Amino acid sequence: MTARLLLVEDERAIRLALSGLLRREGFEVDQVEDGASALRRLAEQAFDLVLTDLALGDGPSGMDVLRAARREQPETPVVMITAHGSEAIAVEAMKLGAEDYVPKPFDNDEIRLVVRRALERTRLARENRWLRERLARELGFESLIGSGPSMRRVFETIQKVAETDLTVLVRGESGTGKELVAHALHERSARRGGPFVAVNCAAISRELVESELFGHEKGAFTGAEARRVGRFEAADGGTIFLDEIGDMAPETQAKVLRVLQERCFERVGGAKPLRVDVRVVAATHRDLERDVRDGRFREDLYYRLRVVEIELPPLRERLEDVPALAARFLAQLAERLGRPPKLLAPDALARLAAYPWPGNVRELRNAVERAAVLASGDALGAADLALPEPGPEPASAAATTLPFAEAKRLATERFERAYLLTALRAHGGNVSRTAEAIGMVRQSLQQKIRELGLREEDWSRPEGPAGGTS
Incomplete structure (x- = not known):
C-alpha cells in the first residue's frame, strides 16, 4: 500500500521540489504551506509520515505541528527540517517525539534515506504492536x-x-x-x-x-x-x-x-x-x-x-463449554490458513458434547482442527470428527466421595445441561425447533430448562467474562 505523507513547508520552491522528489519515490504527498493548514489536515486525515519545516513563518510553528501529530496520530512519525545552526531546537524536537531531523541544506539522497528509515521503523513498531495484541488475544x-x-x-x-x-x-x-x-x-x-x-x-x-x-x-x-x-x-x-x-x-x-x-x-x-x-x-x-x-x-x-x-x-466436567471452544479453534485455524471458518453441523455438536474428552481441551483442539483440514464441504458432521467410541467415563476424585445416587444425579445434570445448551445453540435459541429436533415436547423442554437454571444468555453468549482453554 502506498504511504501517504504530509509535507509542511512555507517556501514554495522547496515545497515543490520535495513534493516532486517524494512522488517519484512512489509516495502519495499532501502539501501545505503553513502550520494552521497542517493542524487542520492532521485533525481530518490519517498520514503515514509528516515532514515539516521547523520555521513556518507566522502562525503555528513546526513544533506545534509536531505536538499536534503526537496528539492526533501518535503512531505517525514526524521528521523535522531545520535551518543551519538550529540543531539545539532539533534535539528538543526529538525529545518531544520527533522521529528524525534533516538540517538545511540537504540533498535528495539524505531525504530519501531519512523518510524510508522512519517509515520502516514505524512499520516494524506497528507490526510488533499488532503481534502483541494478537498474542494477548490468543494467550491472555x-x-x-x-x-x-x-x-x-x-x-x-x-x-x-x-x-x-x-x-x-x-x-x-x-x-x-x-x-x-x-x-x-x-x-x-x-x-x-x-x-x-x-x-x-x-x-x-x-x-x-x-x-x-x-x-x-x-x-x-x-x-x-x-x-x-x-x-x-x-x-x-x-x-x-x-x-x-x-x-x-x-x-x-x-x-x-x-x-x-x-x-x-x-x-x-x-x-x-x-x-x-x-x-x-x-x-x-x-x-x-x-x-x-x-x-x-x-x-x-x-x-x-x-x-x-x-x-x-477437566473438560468432561464442563461439557457446556465444548461448542464455544470448538468454534474458537475453528476460527483460529481459519485465520492461520487464510480460509473461511468451517461450521459444526448439529450432529457434530451433539457428538462433541457426548464425548468424555480424556485428553481435555488439547484433544478437542486436535480433533476439530484435523476434521477441518481433512473434511470436504463447509460444515463438519459427526463422521468428520472421527472420534473413538467412548469407554466408561472416569469419575472425578470428588465424585467418588459422594453416595452413588448423588454422583449419578450430578453426572446426569452435567450431561443434560451440556446436551441442551448444544442443541439450543445449534437452533439459534429457538425452543420449538430445538424440541422438535431432539424429540421432546416443547413444554417438557421448557420445564427442563427451568430445572437446570438455564437462561437465554447461556446459549446466546457461550463465552464467560473472559473465557477457559487449552
Whole structure:
C-alpha cells in the first residue's frame, strides 16, 4: 500500500521540489504551506509520515505541528527540517517525539534515506504492536472460555491475583489449559511488558535441568564452552512458568526453593550470587500432597508454591463449554490458513458434547482442527470428527466421595445441561425447533430448562467474562 505523507513547508520552491522528489519515490504527498493548514489536515486525515519545516513563518510553528501529530496520530512519525545552526531546537524536537531531523541544506539522497528509515521503523513498531495484541488475544485472559461455575471461579481468582506478585500453583489434568492461565496472569499484571518464560520441567533431563534453569559458566562441565544465561535470569522483570514442577528432581527443588525465598541463585560453576525479580507460576497434574507424604516432593517448596491455588476442571466436567471452544479453534485455524471458518453441523455438536474428552481441551483442539483440514464441504458432521467410541467415563476424585445416587444425579445434570445448551445453540435459541429436533415436547423442554437454571444468555453468549482453554 502506498504511504501517504504530509509535507509542511512555507517556501514554495522547496515545497515543490520535495513534493516532486517524494512522488517519484512512489509516495502519495499532501502539501501545505503553513502550520494552521497542517493542524487542520492532521485533525481530518490519517498520514503515514509528516515532514515539516521547523520555521513556518507566522502562525503555528513546526513544533506545534509536531505536538499536534503526537496528539492526533501518535503512531505517525514526524521528521523535522531545520535551518543551519538550529540543531539545539532539533534535539528538543526529538525529545518531544520527533522521529528524525534533516538540517538545511540537504540533498535528495539524505531525504530519501531519512523518510524510508522512519517509515520502516514505524512499520516494524506497528507490526510488533499488532503481534502483541494478537498474542494477548490468543494467550491472555480472553482466550479462556467457560460459562460454568468452576470456570467462573478460575476467572475470578485470576482477576484478583494477577496484579499481585503472589506465587500461583495451577493444578489440573494434562491438556486443561494450565499454561494459558499462566499467560493470563502475566498479561494482566504490571509485568506484562517483561518476558514470559515457560519451562517444561518434565521435558528436561536431570543432568541438564539446573543448567537450563540457572545457567552455567564457561567450563562448568564438559561441553560448557561458553557462559549460558538460564531461564530464571532470562525472566528477570517478568514471569517464569514452571510447568510440571511435580516431576522436578529433589536436588533441583532445593535450588528453586532458594530462589523463591531469597530471589537469588548462582549459575552452575559460578560463585557470584545473581539477584532476579521474577514472578513464579507453577503447574502440575500430580497429587503433590501424596508426593510430599511419600518424600518425592519437598514440603517446604510445596507450601511456598501454594500461596494461591487455581484448579482447572477437566473438560468432561464442563461439557457446556465444548461448542464455544470448538468454534474458537475453528476460527483460529481459519485465520492461520487464510480460509473461511468451517461450521459444526448439529450432529457434530451433539457428538462433541457426548464425548468424555480424556485428553481435555488439547484433544478437542486436535480433533476439530484435523476434521477441518481433512473434511470436504463447509460444515463438519459427526463422521468428520472421527472420534473413538467412548469407554466408561472416569469419575472425578470428588465424585467418588459422594453416595452413588448423588454422583449419578450430578453426572446426569452435567450431561443434560451440556446436551441442551448444544442443541439450543445449534437452533439459534429457538425452543420449538430445538424440541422438535431432539424429540421432546416443547413444554417438557421448557420445564427442563427451568430445572437446570438455564437462561437465554447461556446459549446466546457461550463465552464467560473472559473465557477457559487449552
